[in-house]
Amino acid sequence: MSIPGITNGYELIHPDYYGENGPPYAVWDRLRAESPIHWCEVDDIEPFWAVTRQDDIKYISKTPELFLSEPGITLLPTDRDIDREDGIGAMRVVINTDPPVHRDLRKVASPFLTPRSLQQMQGVIDKSAKAVVDDLAEKARENGGEGETDLAMGIAVRHPLRVLAKAIGVPEEKEDQILELSNRLFAPDDTELGGGKTDPEDFAKLGQEFVELFLPIIADRRQNPTDDLASVIANAQINGEPMGPMETLGYYLIVFSAGHDTTKNSLAGGFSQLIRNPAEFAKVQQDLSRAPDAVEEMIRWSSPVNYMKRTAAADTEVNGQKIREGDAVVMFYGSANRDEKVFDDPYRFDIDRHPNRHIAFGYGEHFCMGTHFARRSMRAIVEQLARRVEHWEITAEPEWIRASFVVGLKHLPVRYKIREQ
Numbered sequence: 057m058s059i060p061g062i063t064n065g066y067e068l069i070h071p072d073y074y075g076e077n078g079p080p081y082a083v084w085d086r087l088r089a090e091s092p093i094h095w096c097e098v099d100d101i102e103p104f105w106a107v108t109r110q111d112d113i114k115y116i117s118k119t120p121e122l123f124l125s126e127p128g129i130t131l132l133p134t135d136r137d138i139d140r141e142d143g144i145g146a147m148r149v150v151i152n153t154d155p156p157v158h159r160d161l162r163k164v165a166s167p168f169l170t171p172r173s174l175q176q177m178q179g180v181i182d183k184s185a186k187a188v189v190d191d192l193a194e195k196a197r198e199n200g201g202e203g204e205t206d207l208a209m210g211i212a213v214r215h216p217l218r219v220l221a222k223a224i225g226v227p228e229e230k231e232d233q234i235l236e237l238s239n240r241l242f243a244p245d246d247t248e249l250g251g252g253k254t255d256p257e258d259f260a261k262l263g264q265e266f267v268e269l270f271l272p273i274i275a276d277r278r279q280n281p282t283d284d285l286a287s288v289i290a291n292a293q294i295n296g297e298p299m300g301p302m303e304t305l306g307y308y309l310i311v312f313s314a315g316h317d318t319t320k321n322s323l324a325g326g327f328s329q330l331i332r333n334p335a336e337f338a339k340v341q342q343d344l345s346r347a348p349d350a351v352e353e354m355i356r357w358s359s360p361v362n363y364m365k366r367t368a369a370a371d372t373e374v375n376g377q378k379i380r381e382g383d384a385v386v387m388f389y390g391s392a393n394r395d396e397k398v399f400d401d402p403y404r405f406d407i408d409r410h411p412n413r414h415i416a417f418g419y420g421e422h423f424c425m426g427t428h429f430a431r432r433s434m435r436a437i438v439e440q441l442a443r444r445v446e447h448w449e450i451t452a453e454p455e456w457i458r459a460s461f462v463v464g465l466k467h468l469p470v471r472y473k474i475r476e477q
């Protein structure tokens with residue numbers, strides 16, 4: 057039963073709250089214990105059910121015929137009307153569709169994103185990881201041996217940017233441009249990152265800029281197909297027909313946007329924990345084969361996709377709570393990944409969790425298609441750092457991004473010493 061009084065939902069969804077405090081862990085703890093399916097009404101945001109226990113989120117995620125993605129996966133401010141006919145709103149993306157269309161769209165890129173196919177990306181991933189850590193080493197050398205940097209704005213951004221841009225064919229000289237567009241897409245309310253551009257015209261313009269970036273890539277890969285992901289998308293067929301233009305453009309957008317901010321925020325949040333828990337970092341330093349365990353815990357800890365919305369297709373129930381047709385149901389992964397029914401001591405950063413039952417990549421029908429990609433690129437960075445960091449410490453309180461959908465640290469200032477090789 058939904059118990060009023062714990063929260064009206066403000067802490068769960070308002071970008072201001074996240075910007076000032078980070079995720080609402082204490083509120084989630086209470087909701088899981090007292091009101092796991094909780095009705096929320098926040099001014100200027102559509103009302104919604106907050107779902108906070110891992111079991112309930114799994115049930116909703118594996119019942120796509122009853123909990124739809126097509127009506128939208130984010131909660132929008134009631135005054136933020138994204139035009140579905142124009143710009144970004146018109147791009148049809150896999151994450152925003154339901155079966156059977158969804159399964160056809162998934163088939164387009166999933167063969168490329170398997171561990172086997174991704175071997176062709178390993179060289180790019182390793183080179184990028186080494187380059188960003190070399191860069192840190194060089195800065196430290198220029199500074200007499202000890203460097204200062206903002207890990208959230210620096211290597212956490214640059215490395216996923218380089219590898220994803222390569223995968224979807226964006227040339228290096230356009231990396232900064234796609235980064236700027238991505239910031240505007242995911243943190244429109246954050247004046248530093250997204251420029252506070254939140255009008256419908258801003259989103260239409262943003263869509264147009266993405267189109268201009270992707271069209272030449274599509275044209276090139278149609279003429280000169282290679283075996284990269286950019287070519288797979290450009291030449292994709294669905295049921296024997298070429299994929300439509302809005303689906304094709306949307307695919308580039310979803311791969312980049314779903315992949316970049318999520319990996320970046322997992323890295324930044326994860327670095328902060330590796331620094332604050334030196335014994336955990338030491339386990340990787342002593343045995344590099346532990347890097348995947350560290351990566352998994354970094355992803356659980358930071359849960360960068362904070363939530364996904366579904367819309368009830370009919371009157372139904374979740375865990376005894378009646379839900380009406382058309383109600384918005386919002387699954388908070390950050391809460392599911394601190395669920396004490398699933399994790400011992402969930403607030404401990406512990407790379408020894410086996411298995412690590414987090415659902416930061418979602419679950420069921422829309423389970424993240426980029427898990428292997430994300431894990432590989434994070435692992436490469438963690439290995440570089442584990443081999444080379446001699447010392448690192450946080451020098452000021454980290455700051456949070458002012459956003460509630462893809463969440464994470466905006467600034468993580470550190471002082472460090474790193475070996476040259």
Ligand code: HEM
Nearest residue numbers: 150151314315318319361417418419422424425426429430
């Ligand atoms: C640590 C990094 C990442 C996290 C935490 C993450 C998380 C997620 C989550 C929670 C979902 C939605 C699940 C749902 O609605 O049930 C998702 C979907 C998706 N992700 Fe990721 N993701 C990450 C990295 C990536 C990367 C690197 C790529 C691309 C290379 C990617 C591509 C996608 C795609 C295409 C979907 C849509 C799948 C569908 O709708 O069927 N993700 N991801």
